[in-house]
Amino acid sequence: MVLSEANKQEIHHVADLIKSKTAVLGADALARLFEIHPQTKTYFPAFTGYDATNAQVIAHGTKVFDAVVNAAGHLDDLPHHLEKLAKKHGTELLVDPHNFVLFSDIIVTTLAIHLPTLTPATHTAVDKFLEEIAHQLSSKYR
16 A cells, blocks of 8 residues: 555545444444445344444444544555454354445445545545555455
C-alpha cells in the first residue's frame, strides 16, 4: 500500500473524529450494507433484524468500526496487524472477499454523510486505507 504522509495524517484525523462515534457509524454502515447488498445478510443468520437500531447490528457495526480505528494506528504494518482477522475471515467465517470491497464503499458513504468536513483529499486517503484493509482481510483465502 502506498500512503503518503498526507494520507496518513488524513486517516489519523478521521480515526480521531470517529472513535467516539463507532456505535452510531458502525450501525449505520452495516444497516446500509444489508439494505443495498441483501446477500450479505447470509453471514448473519442469527440476527433478529438488519436495521441500524437492532442491537446485533449495533454491536457488530461497532466492532467493525473499532477495528478500523485501531488499524489506523498501525498504518505501517497493516498485514501483521490484521493477520488474525484475515485468518478468521478466510478460514473460519468464509466471507466472500468481495464483500469487504462492498463494505468499504458503504463505509466511505457513511463517513461522507456523518462528517460534513470530509474533503476530496480525505476521501481519497480513507478509500486507499479501506482498500488495503479489504486486501489484507482477503489475503488468507486460498
